[in-house]
Amino acid sequence: MKKLILLLSVTMFFFNNSSTANYEKKIYDFKIEGITGETINFKDYKNKVILIVNTASYCGFTRQYDELQDLWDLYKEKGLIVLGVPSNSFNQEKNSNSDIKEFCEVNFNINFPLTTITEVKGKNAHELFIWAKENHGKSAEPKWNFHKILINKEGKVQDTFASFTKPMSKKIIKAIENIL
Numbered sequence: 671m672k673k674l675i676l677l678l679s680v681t682m683f684f685f686n687n688s689s690t691a692n693y694e695k696k697i698y699d700f701k702i703e704g705i706t707g708e709t710i711n712f713k714d715y716k717n718k719v720i721l722i723v724n725t726a727s728y729c730g731f732t733r734q735y736d737e738l739q740d741l742w743d744l745y746k747e748k749g750l751i752v753l754g755v756p757s758n759s760f761n762q763e764k765n766s767n768s769d770i771k772e773f774c775e776v777n778f779n780i781n782f783p784l785t786t787i788t789e790v791k792g793k794n795a796h797e798l799f800i801w802a803k804e805n806h807g808k809s810a811e812p813k814w815n816f817h818k819i820l821i822n823k824e825g826k827v828q829d830t831f832a833s834f835t836k837p838m839s840k841k842i843i844k845a846i847e848n849i850l
Contacts (some may be wrong), residue, residue, distance in 0.1 A: 692805070697720065698716055702785050702786075704786065705767045706771070712825075719745075719749055719750050719751070719821065719823060719828075720820070721750065721753065721837075722755060722798075723817070723819075724755045724756075724757045725815060726757060726758070727769075729760070735754075735778035737838040738754065738780075739780055745846060753783050753784075753785065754780070755784075756770045757788050757789065759789055759792070759795075760814060763787060766787075770784070771784065806819075806830065814832075814833040815833060817830070817832065818830065818831040820849075822849045
């Protein structure tokens with residue numbers, strides 16, 4: 671019995687990264703460039719819930735843009751920020767910010783904020799994604815396009831969702847509603 675308790679304790683220590691995170695920085699300490707060159711300062715999003723999604727124009731999950739826009743429309747007045755982060759980390763994105771912006775507006779009528787093309791994994795990842803992984807663990811590192819990172823009102827990673835989890839899924843809706 672003692673061995674089982676010890677084994678469970680050790681397992682919980684290694685797999686529960688979010689509760690042991692230091693959070694020397696919070697999301698409010700970061701900035702990222704917007705798709706038209708403006709600075710997106712996360713300090714402007716204090717006391718908001720933020721869903722960060724790395725996106726790509728040529729991905730099988732690209733249709734999720736529709737549901738991301740639906741989420742934005744449904745919850746923006748309640749304090750949700752949906753932030754699309756176009757990335758070519760998986761070699762499925764267009765070559766220019768203007769082409770991405772046009773693609774999103776024409777095909778999906780997107781009006782939530784988008785960033786410039788940004789690396790989201792590996793040694794060249796934007797510091798925001800490195801921070802998320804360091805504080806929440808490997809589940810925060812995108813494994814593919816349309817990976818979702820949910821940030822709570824305290825500026826910490828609340829949860830992450832794999833690419834195949836649709837933005838309007840019960841799982842994501844519940845997570846957002848619980849922290850709004």
